[in-house]
Amino acid sequence: MTGPTMHPPSGDALSAIKAAAGADWTDDAALIAPSLTDWRGSYTGATPLLLLPRDTATVVAIVRAAAAHRVALVPQGGNTGLVGGGIPPADGSAVLLSTRRMNNIRRVDAAGQLLVADAGVVLADVHAAAAAHGLAFPLSLGAKGSATIGGLAATNAGGVQVLRHGTMRALVGGLEAVLPDGSVLNQLHGLVKDNSGLDLKQLLIGSEGTLGIITALALKLVPAPRHRAIGWAGVDRPQRALALLARLRLLSGGQVESFELMPADGLALVEQHLGLRPPLAAAHRWQCLVELAGPMPLDDLLAEGLADADDAVIAQSEAQGQALWRLREELPLAERRDGPAVHHDIAVPVADMPDFAEAATVRVETLFPGARVLAFGHLGDGNLHFNVRAPADGAAEWIAAHREAVSALVHELVVAAGGSISAEHGIGVLKRADLARLGDPARLAAMHTIKAALDPQDIMNPGKLYQAVTV
């Protein structure tokens, strides 16, 4: 096994790639700088060149030039990824390819309930375009104003509606991508049925830019629900939150769109750093945000479903509903403002998550005195963001000293519980060592074989996702 063996690109190689990009590139360090650090500020890279192609043909020309000179390409969309996958290595050995100018919505097929768009289209713009046709794209997350559909597909993003609609894997009907040899995989048709071989789009989804550059997507739409009911409930333990969800699912016949769990100390951070107050009078240890969506009014049903909570409120207006959502969406920002943490994005079987979260919290806080676990998120998907906040005094030093050991422990507990060390953010740089250490050997071997077959020169985002690749 060898790691990436890239060197900074030669002058000839850079000239060839610039020529392939036409006018769509910059080597101005000041213009490149904002793309070199990730959203959390955890990774900073370097690159001699930022490519800004506007169409698939230009991406093809760039990839061919990069392949001819064996230059690594790092695709980047909105740069909201949380595992360092879109940041080039610090040695300047890779060229950054941003999709931000590939931002055309090509068409909305209302009858087929499909939206076909360039990979650089921002999620919020997809929402707006679908809404104009009485339709909805049922995937949303806190970064919707910046995250691109190409990045969402490349990381198989989830978000707050997975419970009902699934992750990007379930929501991509078709895909166009430029493979490492410059050929174009054209699977944009969005066929509902296609049994003529392997479903290659699923290889690209979740591949984090390591198998090719996604240039366009056909996204599956659903009818925009005519009614929404949004509520907030307080309980003392996560087991009771899960019981509320089970009851709501039965009562509503599957109309639960979102079910998010937050601890009282996380909401206290939102109040402290953003001035937003939770709606319940008491600081219940666990609080849930629930949304039902469907063709008929749902408020009464939601109230009935939340009757077993210790306290609950139902939003009485669109504005109140949005205010409840803001509390949840701003939690990551409030946590970031409060100080550093070791972040984990974990999944275990849904029914096991409440017990797992409680037991893992005790284990981590006992073994690392002063650390405070903040576990929140998508309880109904068996996925919580299990973040371990540093003690207030000497936080940066604590993180530097304990990050690896904390993550190793959390990930070992997750794997022992039959779970995943990455529920939705991906592997990137952050988790590749733990994936190599704890992942299923047969799955990892098959992944390496596929990577080596499709990208024998290892030019697509080397050093991400895979710990090391034979080339």
Ligand code: FAD
């Ligand atoms: P980038 O960050 O630019 O890139 C991410 C990865 O995709 C990189 O490996 C990059 O190389 C690759 N990539 C990007 N574009 C392409 C392309 N066209 N072709 C091939 N590879 C490409 N995620 C969730 O799943 N659920 C959440 O609830 C959630 N909430 C979030 C909340 C906040 C506040 C933030 C900041 C992030 C959140 N995320 C969440 C993270 C999520 O992974 C990213 O928001 C999104 O999926 C990445 O899209 P992007 O366009 O920003 O991609």
